[in-house]
Amino acid sequence: MAYQFKDIEAKWQKFWAENKTFKAQQPFENQETKKPFYVLDMFPYPSGAGLHVGHPLGYIASDIYARYKRHQGYNVLHPQGYDSFGLPAEQYAIQTGQHPAKTTQANIKRYREQLDRIGFSFDWDREVRTSNPKYYRWTQWIFIQLFGSYYDYDDQKAKPIDGLVKVFDKQGNDKLNVACDEDIVEFTAEDWKEFSEDKKEEILLQYRLTYLAETEVNWCPALGTVLANDEIVNGLSERGGHPVEQKKMKQWSMRISAYAERLLQGLENLDWSDSIKEAQRNWIGKSIGALIQFKIQNSKFKISAFTTRPDTIFGVSFMTLAPEHELVEKITTPEQKEAVEAYIKETAKRSERDRLADVKTISGVFTGAYAEHPLTQQPIPIWIGDYVLAGYGTGAVMAVPCGDQRDYDFAKHFNIPIPNIFKDTDISKEAFGEKDNTLITNSDFLDDLPIKKAIKVAIQALEDKGVGQAKTNYRLRDAVFSRQRYWGEPFPVYYENGLPKMIDEKHLPLKLPEVEKYLPTEDGEPPLGRAQTWAWNTKSNQVVDNNKIDHKTVFPLELNTMPGWAGSSWYMFRYMETKHRDEVFASQDALDYWQNVNLYVGGSEHATGHLLYSRFWTKFLKDRGFLNVEEPFQRMINQGMILGESPKALLIPEYLTEEDFNKISNEAVDEDGFITGLPDIAPKILKDKSTYKYKNWRVYPTSLLKYLNKNIEFKIENIPIEFVYKEGENFIFTLKKIRDIRLKYPKFNNLRIGTREHLSQFNLDNNEIPIIYLDKVILEFEVEKMSKSKYNVVNPDDVCDEYGADALRLFEMFLGPIDQAKPWNTAGLSGVVGFLKKLWKLYHQDDTFAVSDEKADKKALKVLHQTIKKVNADIEDFSFNTSVSSFMICVNELTQLKCSSREILEPLCVLVAPFAPHIAEELWEKLGHQDSVSFAEYPRHKDEYLVEDTKTYPISFNGKMRFTLDLDLSLSKEEIENIVMQDERTQKQLQGRTPKKVIVVPGKIVNIVG
């Protein structure tokens, strides 16, 4: 019987589902006391476009590993679920009015169908969805725990806020080493006791791990919403092109900065790629330096500035404040007021990213105020400049133009003096940035000190004078946690006298209310502002109608929702729980047993987002005794993106004449909306006359571009991949597809194939243009990110239909190293399909199963054991492309050897099982086994079969290989040298010369020099 992948795959997928083959056992169920192993994929967001071939790449890799671990006898936890809150569903809801829950549900269904077809060994009984109230109940619960905690730096630990209240009662807040806001006011124990309850609450908010604070956001007044930097293009909103401005807004923040040091230190013990660890280190951005206070002349205010180079204190020639710095308006002189305000207004239009990325435009304004040098008392002009950001450090820079390029450029631009404090250096062209082997000069008591020493001395001097102190600074900022969106977790928060109060844990979840529209309200409130029933009754502990709000027992609820990363910051622990999901986020024995994720697979684009936030929450939950691990993900593999090929077309408009148009309007329209009888004029006109167009677009190859003159209107568009086929290097788009494409994509309503006649209108020399056909267009393609909007998405279902899931799995692995970005090109698919057929044939003769019990011969054993050795090593290294290669080599060689021995074919079946599980199960069954192959012991190689006694030595002359020589491996260096020197080919190469040197590396090479 030939290899029938369709039947085989359907059969085993059904078998696995019915038998719950991949169900992970909880500790109390695990009678064999198997060791636990947890393999997890990064949480997928179920997008409307469905799964494309890029998604399964990581899933296949992790599935291979999970299956491999099962073969090794582990109790493997390999779950899957959905990060189902998020912006795309909301955008879709705004456009179509469909409830995001509904579209999310549909998308999840589609994802599940697609996932099921690939044969993953997921334990679906443990599925989670972040948008499920039973799940987000615990996200809200964690938020409440964060609100009820503060961070103690002395113990490097989060603690219940009650403890802090006790400290305040006893000693006030003086000299406390705890995480808090920058602008706290000192108070004594007596003060504290006098404070009103509200005042106490306000103060505590400055210490809680989640707190309300004013934060800068990208506000788009026209859309009434906050935008991500991502959604802003050239200072305008991506949607609609409306202006965007910086605005302060009261928002929930997470005091992740308290954990900066632990997040940094924790990286040491993680088995992650160095690049990701480095990215996190840079993100956390630890720097050691000094905080220096500058008095402002004629004013009671002071500016604090952090610097890593206190040794350059005598090189300060100006200061720069962020335009948003709160002191700006207080210190600006009347003469400069107008200019400063105008500048601030301009700055508000620029996004943070723009401001940081743009080093070419130098801008700034003098405030008119002067600070006083803390050591020399000299006046220092205070400027504002948009290269300084309010959220970084203190939002103020002590500018040392001789040592910092940005300060240098700024000083040059505004003719500010650039005093040089580095001995024997030239700063006429650029700032001097080196640190080593340089002495300080023109710096009073720092003169002639090397930089490292000068830093210490300078800090000491500043401390002695009480104008500065050593400080460790982190670039990591507290994370904004509020979103002005509908489709996210509601905060379990209501407001009493404007102060936030938590809903009691036992009344969770606080479910997302219904709204009639998913847009912000007219007065700019988030979508939840549209909810009619969104008030909290503190008596009945229920959500009640807004008109019941009396601010006595019924209060308004928070209108923001949580961000996408809330639910995904703790989901890995939720999978550990099965039975008690209603009582706890995960029960203690489950947490104790599974510990953390042993292997995490996903994209490196999460390096500084998800991967940092979940580490933060894990550490927090551990501090508060809810978890027993410090890190969520022990080992991580990052898969690269699969890129798509986008066929590009050159579109040139063709305007219909009034006469033509009138003809169309009078014509009959057929069922599909096409005008009958006028194919030349109207490719597609819908029955609804309002969609009549005066313009058609004609499709040409992009290579025509070079023949076009500048005056011709044109555009370049991606042609949806499903309407083209590939011929060699190019994609072909035919006349036959025109109708289909118009029907499917309204965007291409008026698309036509280009003709010479049409082009002749533009006075192009038709004879020069070689590339116009009557019925087709040759399209060139570009390799770019696979996405719905680029119409270049390849669906894994298509591959499964045509070649099967095992082929898809092998092919995706065969594409290349897991961590590299690579284009999707199905050309190579036939290679793995051929492999599967050959593998099948190895177990069959004339279509009947034929495996003999004969002893295997030595050669076959060697081939098998080489493969076993290679594959085992490859799996540990996540080098699956090379394992697939070695399977191919193995099967090719066994075929040559006409091997049909069970001694070889049985271990081979287990060996391929993690990669191509369906075919392996089928062969395993045919081999006479009752149980799933999934738990068969994984083959281990035996060295005895691999022993080599000869080596084919490359013989090189001056490093160039000239010939090879088979030599016994037992030979000594001298013996090898003798044999090589006597070889006639050696003599021929040397042509009578005497070698200067002969290098012999036994087992490797021979190199003759001279």
Add this chain to the structure above:
RNA sequence: GCUCGGAUGGUGGAAUUGGUAGACACGUUGGACUUAAAAUCCAAUGACCAUUAACGGUCGUGCGGGUUCAAGUCCCGCUCCGAGUACCA
């Protein structure tokens, strides 16, 4: 801009610790089988030069240098491409 990656035949990629560059596969070409096609099997396939009976030679891992008996691999300086850059997930 900053941070982190990447670059090897026509294509995807392989190459242990510095030791035969191009494994494996696709594609292409030729052949076998076939009425034919598909499928399958066999052979060749980095470029260039020489040879056409065989044997050879030069160049070659993004670019320019360096270290070494030996460099795709190590060092220095660049170019181009991708990802992240704090509200996409």
